[in-house]
Amino acid sequence: MSQSYELKAEARERVGKGSARELRRNGMVPAVIYGDKQTPLSIALNYKDVYYKIHGGGFMTTIATINVDGKKIQVLPKDYQLDPVRDFPMHVDFLRVSKNTVVTVNIPVHFINEEKSVGIKRGGVLNVVRHDIEAHVPANEIPDFIEVDLAGTDLGDSIHISSVNLPKDVKPTITDRDFTIATIAAPASLKSEADEEAAEVEDENEEEGDEE
Secondary structure (H helix, E strand, O other), rough: OOOOOEEEEEOOOOOOHHHHHHHHHOEEEOOOOOOOOEEEEEEEHHHHOOOOOOOOOOOHHHEEEEEEEOOOEEEEEEEEOOOOOOOEEEEEEEEEOOOOOOEEEEEEEEEEEEEHHHHHHHHHHEEEEEEEEEEEEEHHHHHOEEEEEEOOOOOEEEEEHHHOOOOOOEOOOOOOOOEEEEEEEEOOHHHHHHHHHHHHHHHHHHHHHHOO
């Protein structure tokens, strides 16, 4: 999993839209820490710290420590809002976590061994159906990504979750079917050839029918 990090925060007593706007004008981002059967805690974080963490990758799958006026709280980001125009953080929700906390997260999918895929060598295209997989995972064991091995795959093959070697304790939330993660699609040229062959066979069959 990604390296944990610490963010300094200030507790805030005032909440609401007016208070949030004032915080943003002063270079801060309003946030809240909730969960673990405790009262939600409203906090303010440094804008630059939050911006670089969100845009640096792995933000939603990395445990963080929030230092609130000297009190350290372990959390996992659960949601955040960005300004639709300027793309800067507007608000962040954090979930309190402990070593026994199980969380639901979306884990990115990474594909390996494309050079060992027969289908891709033949001109096939990797069609990604799922760029991430939603799973239940212990909070302190969240993997940075899930690897999907493409070695030996051929044109028309589908890669299902059952064929993926998942890390220990990673349990997909979808359990009622063997869902597809990606397929190896035939290139347009091969599809065209197949269509032409099918058309030729159909024409031949029609001619034979007319002769009879």
